[in-house]
């Protein structure tokens with residue numbers, strides 16, 4: 831547990847939360863500032879500040895858990911879709927530096943914004959990026 835990390839405290843039950851699911855490694859809670867009805871957060875109990883610090887095994891389990899919880903939310907709330915969002919770094923919108931995945935139920939005609947304006951892929955960028963792999 832990391833000192834002064836609010837999600838460590840929530841995930842480990844030191845601070846109460848609206849918990850949808852809990853096992854040895856994860857707690858799934860309702861977001862206090864929901865983007866939509868049913869907005870939930872998947873928190874690993876062991877601290878990792880972001881995706882890059884998260885052990886591979888935990889990353890894999892988090893995605894399987896996201897699938898399960900998203901299914902229950904979608905069916906139970908009659909959502910029309912679900913966004914799975916995961917922010918890393920301030921530039922990417924991360925505000926709490928304990929890894930978490932957002933599950934954001936979507937409803938036809940809601941006003942949630944998880945969107946961008948499409949750009950164009952230049953030949954130069956394409957080649958430079960391809961050369962990284």
Ligand code: 5GP
Nearest residue numbers: 836847859860861862863917923924925926
């Ligand atoms: P981020 O911007 O880091 O991806 O997401 C942080 C999320 O955590 C936000 O959606 C915010 O509403 C939520 N949040 C911040 N503090 C608390 C809290 O104390 N309890 C709960 N349940 N959610 C929180």
Ligand code: ZN
Nearest residue numbers: 835838877928
């Ligand atoms: Zn933490």
